[in-house]
Amino acid sequence: MGLLSTKSKEILLGPLSRNNPVIVQMLGICSALAVTSKLEPSIVMGISVTVVVAFANVIISLLRNTIPNRIRIIVQLVVVAALVTIVSEVLKAFAYDVNKQLSVFVGLIITNCILMGRLEAFALGNGPWAAFLDGIGNGVGYAVILIIVGFFRELLGSGTLLGFRVVPQAFYDFGYVNNGLIILPPMALIVVAVIIWVHRSRNKTLQEN
Amino acid sequence: MEELISTFVRSIFVDNMIFAYYLGMCSYLAVSKNVKTALGLGVAVTFILVCTLPINYMLENYVLKEGALSWLGAGFADVNLGFLSLIIFIAIIASFTQLVEMVVERFAPALYASLGIFLPLIAVNCAILGGSLFMQQRAFASAGVATVYGLGSGIGWLLAIVGMAAVREKLAYSDIPKPLKGLGITFIITGLMGISFMCFSGLKI
Numbered sequence: 001m002g003l004l005s006t007k008s009k010e011i012l013l014g015p016l017s018r019n020n021p022v023i024v025q026m027l028g029i030c031s032a033l034a035v036t037s038k039l040e041p042s043i044v045m046g047i048s049v050t051v052v053v054a055f056a057n058v059i060i061s062l063l064r065n066t067i068p069n070r071i072r073i074i075v076q077l078v079v080v081a082a083l084v085t086i087v088s089e090v091l092k093a094f095a096y097d098v099n100k101q102l103s104v105f106v107g108l109i110i111t112n113c114i115l116m117g118r119l120e121a122f123a124l125g126n127g128p129w130a131a132f133l134d135g136i137g138n139g140v141g142y143a144v145i146l147i148i149v150g151f152f153r154e155l156l157g158s159g160t161l162l163g164f165r166v167v168p169q170a171f172y173d174f175g176y177v178n179n180g181l182i183i184l185p186p187m188a189l190i191v192v193a194v195i196i197w198v199h200r201s202r203n204k205t206l207q208e209n
Numbered sequence: 210m211e212e213l214i215s216t217f218v219r220s221i222f223v224d225n226m227i228f229a230y231y232l233g234m235c236s237y238l239a240v241s242k243n244v245k246t247a248l249g250l251g252v253a254v255t256f257i258l259v260c261t262l263p264i265n266y267m268l269e270n271y272v273l274k275e276g277a278l279s280w281l282g283a284g285f286a287d288v289n290l291g292f293l294s295l296i297i298f299i300a301i302i303a304s305f306t307q308l309v310e311m312v313v314e315r316f317a318p319a320l321y322a323s324l325g326i327f328l329p330l331i332a333v334n335c336a337i338l339g340g341s342l343f344m345q346q347r348a349f350a351s352a353g354v355a356t357v358y359g360l361g362s363g364i365g366w367l368l369a370i371v372g373m374a375a376v377r378e379k380l381a382y383s384d385i386p387k388p389l390k391g392l393g394i395t396f397i398i399t400g401l402m403g404i405s406f407m408c409f410s411g412l413k414i
Contacts, residue, residue, distance in 0.1 A: 186403030
């Protein structure tokens with residue numbers, strides 16, 4: 001990419017795998033997993049978080065020299081809460097059904113650790129453009145995990161993808177049954193654990209002792 | 210009375226914050242390395258839930274909800290401040306966290322040191338905002354029910370984090386595949402604990 005310098009590229013692409021917010025930095029697991037029983041809410045959630053992280057990063061990065069250190073958490077929360085309110089109203093207006101499925105988890109983007117983590121660790125010390133790239137990178141890194149989990153859970157649990165049936169009827173005639181267990185909340189954790197397992201066996205430096 | 214007891218039991222076992230909704234996972238994963246710290250954080254979270262839920266309940270029903278301001282006069286009957294609820298809830302929670310932080314620092318400095326960054330981060334613990342948002346969504350009958358719900362969810366969270374910490378202390382002696390060590394195995398154990406908690410799901414009182 002000629003548009004971006006090497007450093008910007010690193011900021012943007014690092015979080016996709018080696019520095020992934022969910023499976024490496026352990027951020028944002030909170031509100032993520034409950035929405036992944038279907039693919040569609042996972043995608044919407046991923047996009048919402050990306051938008052909020054990117055813009056919160058930019059705003060905090062612009063304000064970083066004027067915020068007194070002691071009250072920065074409150075300032076960050078207010079900025080994030082305002083952005084999340086906007087996202088939540090937009091979703092209510094244009095994607096009401098998905099909004100219903102996401103229920104409280106849209107509001108919970110505020111307390112998503114990705115936001116606080118990135119704001120504290122990155123936006124407070126970098127300029128707006130780098131912060132924007134960092135926000136996009138981390139948001140997409142988060143969305144990727146959500147989409148992988150949502151994909152497998154919907155495929156194995158309901159035999160559909162985005163609501164379309166993908167497992168042919170012939171399979172069911174032979175006695176194939178959807179795995180109801182994988183729709184249940186605990187299985188999301190196990191799917192994520194498997195992703196971590198695969199990811200860490202490929203990236204040996206990340207393994208813990 | 211019956212409603213109180215059933216809300217209490219349901220919020221501990223059936224609607225457990227961690228196993229049913231994954232709320233508060235970040236601090237859950239990071240602080241569950243030993244039982245004592247886990248217990249301290251669990252108690253702090255429970256305390257904040259119990260304090261903030263009734264306050265947020267009052268705010269929701271007397272200020273924020275559509276028509277909630279009608280006690281001010283007929284002119285306010287169709288004011289709907291619902292869009293402010295996220296900001297107000299998080300402000301209440303953040304200020305209570307600040308309070309707890311000061312109390313813990315004063316009276317239990319050892320616990321304060323071991324909780325480290327996670328004490329101020331209770332403000333962004335999803336379990337607490339989650340409690341308020343579930344309260345808003347389920348429209349509880351009275352502030353009493355909301356308080357009991359807060360207490361129950363807090364205890365449920367405490368139970369989960371202490372259980373996890375106990376398991377993790379023993380994990381040090383087991384032989385786990387290298388890539389699964391740490392985060393991976395913690396996820397799997399949480400999942401298994403969640404499955405075992407699901408046996409409560411038919412519970413009715």
